[in-house]
Amino acid sequence: MKLSTQMVVVLTSVGLLSGSFLAIVGHLTKERIALNKQRETEKAIIQVVPGIVSSQKLYEERDLSVYGGKDAEGNIVGFAIQASGIGFQDKITLMLGTNTSLKKINRLAILDQKETPGLGAKIADSEFFLLYWENKDSSGTITLHKPAVSSPEELLPTEVNTITGATISSEAVLSIVNTSLEQVRKIIKEGKLSSEAQDVN
Amino acid sequence: MSTKSIGQEFTKGLWDENPVFRQLLGLCPTLAVTNAVINGLAMGMATSFVLIFSSLVVSSIKKFIPSQVRIASYVVIIATFVTVADRFLAAFFPPISKSLGPYVPLIVVNCIILGRQEAFSSKNTVGRSLIDALGMSSGFVLAMLILSAIREILGMGTFLGYQVMGQWFEPWIIMILPPGAFITLGILLALALQIERKTKSRK
Numbered sequence: 215m216k217l218s219t220q221m222v223v224v225l226t227s228v229g230l231l232s233g234s235f236l237a238i239v240g241h242l243t244k245e246r247i248a249l250n251k252q253r254e255t256e257k258a259i260i261q262v263v264p265g266i267v268s269s270q271k272l273y274e275e276r277d278l279s280v281y282g283g284k285d286a287e288g289n290i291v292g293f294a295i296q297a298s299g300i301g302f303q304d305k306i307t308l309m310l311g312t313n314t315s316l317k318k319i320n321r322l323a324i325l326d327q328k329e330t331p332g333l334g335a336k337i338a339d340s341e342f343f344l345l346y347w348e349n350k351d352s353s354g355t356i357t358l359h360k361p362a363v364s365s366p367e368e369l370l371p372t373e374v375n376t377i378t379g380a381t382i383s384s385e386a387v388l389s390i391v392n393t394s395l396e397q398v399r400k401i402i403k404e405g406k407l408s409s410e411a412q413d414v415n
Numbered sequence: 416m417s418t419k420s421i422g423q424e425f426t427k428g429l430w431d432e433n434p435v436f437r438q439l440l441g442l443c444p445t446l447a448v449t450n451a452v453i454n455g456l457a458m459g460m461a462t463s464f465v466l467i468f469s470s471l472v473v474s475s476i477k478k479f480i481p482s483q484v485r486i487a488s489y490v491v492i493i494a495t496f497v498t499v500a501d502r503f504l505a506a507f508f509p510p511i512s513k514s515l516g517p518y519v520p521l522i523v524v525n526c527i528i529l530g531r532q533e534a535f536s537s538k539n540t541v542g543r544s545l546i547d548a549l550g551m552s553s554g555f556v557l558a559m560l561i562l563s564a565i566r567e568i569l570g571m572g573t574f575l576g577y578q579v580m581g582q583w584f585e586p587w588i589i590m591i592l593p594p595g596a597f598i599t600l601g602i603l604l605a606l607a608l609q610i611e612r613k614t615k616s617r618k
Contacts, residue, residue, distance in 0.1 A: 221484045228488045232495040239499050243506040250509045304516075328516050332450065332570060332591040379588070 254325065255296070255309075259283060262311025262321040263292035272407045278397055280407065283311070290314060296325070297394035301386040304328040306337070310391055312352065316399060319356075322347035322391070327383075334383030343384070346375035352395055358388050421546055428550025434527040435558035435600075436607040441527040445562060446596040448518050452575045455563030456556070457511045461504065461519055463552030465496040466528050467545065474536040474544035489532045490523065497522045527555060565599050566590045 215223070259269045263283035270290075273280040277298040282290040292314060298307040306327045311320035324338040336342040350356060351371035359373040360381070369375060376384045401407060419427065434440045444462070449455040472492050480488050501519045504512040512519070522528065531551055536544040567573055570590030572580035580586075589595050 217481060217483070221481050224480055225484050225487060225491075228491050232491050236495055236498055239502055243502040246506040247502070250506070254509070326513070330592065332586075332588055 258296075258309040258323045258325055259294040259311075262309050262323050263294050264311075264320055266291060269294065273398075273401055278394055280398055280401070292320060293398070295394050295398055297390050297397075298326075299386060299390035299393065301327060301337075302329050302334050302380070302382045306383075306386055306390060308387065308390060310394065312395070316395060316402075317351065317353040319347060319350040319352045319391075322387075324387075329383045330380065333377070334380040336377050336380060337383050337387050343375065343377055343387075350374065352391075355392055356388060358384060421543075424543055424546045425550040425553075428547065428552070428554040429557065430554070432551075433554040433558060433607075434530075434551055435555060435562075436604060437611075438527075438530075439604075440530055441525045441555065442600070444518050444521065444525060445559065446593065446600060448515060449559055449563035449566055449596060449599075450570065450591040451514075452560070452563045452567050453511065454514055455559040457504070457508070457515060458518060459552075459556035459559040461500045461515075462522055462525060462527065462555055463548075464500050465493060465522050465525075466531060466552050466555075467548045468496045469493045469528055470531060470536040470544040470548035471541060473532045474539060474541045477537045480537075485537065486529075486533070489529060489537075493528050493532070494523045527551060561603065562596070562599055565603075566595055570595060 256269065259281050260266060260283075263269075265285060266283035267286050268284045268288075269281045270284065271279060272282045272293075279296040281294040281296070283292045283294055285291045293312050293316065295310040295312065296307065297310065298305050300306070304327075306329070307325040309323045309325055311322070312318060313320065322344050324344070327335065327338055329335045329337060338344075346366050346369060348366065349371075350373075354372060357373055358376050359369050360376045362376045362378045363369060366375075374384075374388065428434070430437070432438060435442070435445050441462070444458050448458045469489070469492050473489055497520060500522070501512070504515070504519060531548060535547050539547070564574060567575075568579060569587050570592075572578060572584045572586050587595070590599070
């Protein structure tokens with residue numbers, strides 16, 4: 215065989231074999247990966263909207279999804295807002311639980327983040343950060359309390375805590391929350407949420 | 416062709432030719448993911464998987480690959496196994512997959528793997544390549560383990576997430592940040608060199 219032909223044949227077959235092998239692996243793992251992701255989202259929704267038994271997606275756009283949390287009778291008792299934005303290193307994706315008027319934040323959960331380990335990554339830590347987000351008044355803009363405090367009682371209802379050494383990550387989370395609340399308010403005003411949610415507003 | 420005994424073929428990866436401490440290869444993941452023992456171990460395992468299987472495939476098809484396209488072929492083979500490792504972690508160990516982030520796909524360009532294919536598997540039998548890959552993998556896992564243990568214990572006071580330091584201990588945050596990786600690796604390299612020198616002069 216001529217060298218040039220051999221080169222083409224070898225590279226093509228290596229590529230084809232690898233490709234088919236990967237197609238099989240991808241097919242075998244696809245469902246499980248999607249399931250993991252879905253499970254994670256469901257878990258986060260139930261975590262941030264207390265007292266619900268099921269949830270339903272009401273709205274979706276790039277970097278913003280709104281889920282309605284339903285109680286046992288099927289009434290929507292709160293919203294779970296999944297939003298993303300730029301953090302210190304990479305995108306942060308979070309889940310925010312609010313009541314139906316968007317005036318109270320129940321809880322916050324971080325779904326995905328690649329902040330600095332040991333510093334910014336503490337945004338996903340309940341004891342250091344998320345605890346300070348529970349039951350906040352979100353009728354206006356939420357602000358950051360600097361310097362950091364050591365117990366949630368020291369904060370105003372519209373304030374959340376900073377992580378010492380990770381101000382940028384703390385601010386990034388705050389800005390994602392404030393922006394997404396603003397966006398959802400606009401969406402509700404324009405009547406774009408799924409019809410089922412309309413009557414609760 | 417290598418003329419070492421089978422035992423030597425394996426143990427050279429642990430010390431004499433340890434990929435991290437002696438050859439200074441694969442330093443990007445070594446520095447980046449050793450902030451916690453679980454991350455270091457998972458990275459070590461994923462790299463080992465890719466190295467072992469790439470070595471097996473490359474050594475068994477080395478006769479068919481023209482030398483002009485060998486690097487391209489190796490990279491395709493390595494990338495295949497890296498993608499398998501990445502998908503596997505995402506499907507069965509989602510938390511680990513998350514914490515390793517982009518470093519799993521980056522195993523493709525880990526020079527330990529490409530280096531072993533070029534320096535060893537492309538010239539030796541399948542059996543020897545397997546032993547060599549096992550030795551190098553163990554050496555890499557060992558290095559990741561030492562580095563991540565030092566960094567996690569000093570940086571967070573924990574080992575594999577369990578508290579090992581007492582209440583008095585104030586974590587050195589810098590150890591789990593990039594500078595901590597460089598400092599630890601530098602000290603370990605100096606130590607390795609010192610031990611090497613001592614054992615050589617004794618001979």
